[in-house]
Amino acid sequence: MFKQKTLEEVKASARRSSGNSSAAFYNNPNVRAIFYQILLVFGLGYFFYSIISNVLANMEATGIKTGFSFLGASAGYDVLMTLISFESTDTYGKIFIVGFLNTLLVSAIGIFFATILGFIFGVAAFSHNLLIRKAALVYVEIFRNIPLLLQVFFWYFAVLSALPGARQSLSLGETIFLNVRGLYLPKMVGGDLFWLAEAALGVAIVGIFVLRRWAKKRQDETGQQFPVLNASIAMVIGLPLLALIVTGFPFEMEYPALKGFNYFGGITVIPELMALAIALSVYTGAFIAEAVRAGVQAIPHGQTEAARSIGLKEKKIMQLIIVPQAMRVIVPLLNSEYQSLVKNSTLAAAIGYPDLFNVFVGTALNQTGQAIETIFMTIIVYFVVNMVISFLMNRFNNAVALVSR
């Protein structure tokens, strides 16, 4: 590729280029850049033109309607589980919302438990106890390396369908029941003045933010610390409790009860939701545990030793030295794990949990045949949800990021 040049040739070429300051215009990088980009514009333009014209021709040939008018049409099918009231005569637009809420529900449950599992097993990798360390390793290596679909099937077909029937339900203190048809939880039904307790909870949550800001300011000024965590927990539990005591407990518990062949009343968690939520939490939890382990491992041991040498207690070392630094590594990884959990929740289609993907790309697409509209509407929802997650996690990341001075 590279021919050895004699000294004369090198000199000659140097003379040529220095004598002739304006090289050929097609060797100018700017001209080339414009040329290539114009080429790309035309290439993409032709690509999209041919796709769109093909789509229109194909749709005309098969008689598929276009546009979003189907959203107003009556769907004519029922949905297994809905968070808002829904009847089979309602529209596709409402089905979209029902599915979206179900997706949000399973994602939120999954993210919550995956984070807990991930942090427990991630920290357990540093336990003093050999068996706990090994248990954490086994958990991560098993559940990370088995496809999520198989895990969903395992929980749904092998574990949850092996539960006893309604009459032999497993029960916890006659309030929580678990059988092959689902998990039955008691429900709180509020009375007249119940809104006071809800309002008190709201006040407590706002109060936590105010308290945190005040405590940080006081620590910056005086160096005194304030037990923010304990005070927050006391507020969240205490204020609503106080409101309940003052108003004389204006609520009653609705317990699930066996009537005929099944339990009624209370909150019913269908097995599809349970299987999907368990599988998502366990699978993503394994990845989060890896992230947490990596985060803690990234901190030099000198940090711990330095903290010990200035006399911090072990608990304070974790809280003030290790965790804040580990979070810098963990939070970006958490962000992508949460996003992939939301995307993976589409596996609901495999077991029939009515999430957005299942009710919309699954059933609505089949009934209307409008593939492009349904798929793109669904994709956009996942994009938006992931953007919201990304936005929140980036805010959180900025809070824990290293402030360089």
Add this chain to the structure above:
Amino acid sequence: MKDFQPIADRPAPVQTVGPVAWIRENLFSSIGNSIVTLGIIAFLVYYIPPILDWAFFSANWSGTTEDACVKDGACWVFINAWSYQFFYGTYPLEEVWRINLMIVLLLIVIAMSFTLPKHYRMKASIAAWLALPLIGMAVLYGGWGGLEVVSTDLWGGFTLNVFMAAASIIVAFPFSFLWALGRRSQMPFIRSVSVIFIEFFRGVPVLSLFFMGSVMLPLFFAEGTNVDKLIRVWLVLIFFMSGYMAEVFRGGFAAVPSGQYEAADSVGLSYWQKILLIILPQVIKISMPNILATFVMLFKNTTFLLIIGIPEVVQTLQTALSNSYWLGGHALEGYLFVFLVFWASCFGMSVLSRRIERTMNTDKRD
């Protein structure tokens, strides 16, 4: 004057080496730890023997039909009877040598990329890798040189998972490399097109991509063209993979020290000489662990093909479980078997990736 009273001798230091000290340190360092240790040991002692008994000692190993399963334990006969379908799907028995041939070729190419003499290893192995999917399509589908045509409807089983994953990542390789370059480019339009492409395919659920491949893509082709479903899904997987791999390569490009780019510029290499001769070899070396991790993700995601009705291994298992001659409830055996196959492959690859990371780490020569 009082008598001199020496202080009592201090006890000898606790032994810090040897098995006793090791056990004390790792298992019984505190009361809490001791309780946990005993708890875990009790749990293992309670549960391991029945599991071993079920899986090995009272399991049924030989036979060809369900009637052979007489003992209480696992019915491995089920796996035995269906093993052909689990691995090869419904591919005709007399043609199965073609699948085996492709597996052998795949292994040869993998071995080649590590063992060929260094001065032409890169060129030869890249050429071999890129040729492999085409050869695979030709051999598996047939229809030339006396080979019978085997319709893609008959392809299936675990080998389909392997081939789909391998064929997608290989073809995605050059594309993802271009997308990564595009994302680093100075040209604003090329850069924004690359960013949109990469973020689109990374941002959507892979299942919706499969649906695109199976129901939306046919609308994109000109009227009358009938592209095989498997090929459509393959196309979608290639796009999906090139989005992910582009991000892997982007990390690799960023990790090459800028001195390398500047040195290449200063010896007068052109853009493509610089990228192909200087930067790319270093990028591949740096990104190797991430490439393998991405491949593992893709490989696990090939099970999602079941949802659009492609008979990969999990779909084959479901078919086997609902077969009317095997209704004895062998779900546990079946899932365990597929678990083990996937776990062994994925875990093997992650071990391999760690080893490659170590051997390829030539930066620190001390």
